[in-house]
Amino acid sequence: MEEELLIKELKTKLKFHESIATAFVVGNGRCEYCGQDLLRDRQEYASATLDHLLPKEKYDKSIAENPNNWVLSCSCCNSAKGRYDVLKTNEDANEMLNNNRDDLIVRARKYISEKMLEYDREWISAIEILLNRWWTKPE
Numbered sequence: 001m002e003e004e005l006l007i008k009e010l011k012t013k014l015k016f017h018e019s020i021a022t023a024f025v026v027g028n029g030r031c032e033y034c035g036q037d038l039l040r041d042r043q044e045y046a047s048a049t050l051d052h053l054l055p056k057e058k059y060d061k062s063i064a065e066n067p068n069n070w071v072l073s074c075s076c077c078n079s080a081k082g083r084y085d086v087l088k089t090n091e092d093a094n095e096m097l098n099n100n101r102d103d104l105i106v107r108a109r110k111y112i113s114e115k116m117l118e119y120d121r122e123w124i125s126a127i128e129i130l131l132n133r134w135w136t137k138p139e
């Protein structure tokens, strides 16, 4: 299978770990949350991270090591998502990862986009505070 060959090549030539190699191939080099092309330039490439769709702090090792739990993510989306858990209380982690991964990704995207709005508000406030300081600075 082509995907397996690509993963193998990333592991052997670039010493990628199985998880990030898989995430890069499955995600086609794009953040699975915001769609950012992480191969576009060196800066984007450097911001590529491995996200665990179901946070590894909360679930056992078998969940952390389930390849369906590995998501290529830009650092911005990864930090916005944090340890947010997309799973509902009555859902089985492995069953959802293996059969409903796309639904879990959609839930994560929704959460991240709400977080981004908070970040945008903070960013605008920071600009207002700092630019105001520069504008009113005496000569």
Ligand SMILES: [Zn+2]
Pocket (backbone or CB within 6 Å): 031, 032, 033, 034, 035, 036, 073, 074, 075, 076, 077, 078
């Ligand atoms: Zn992203």
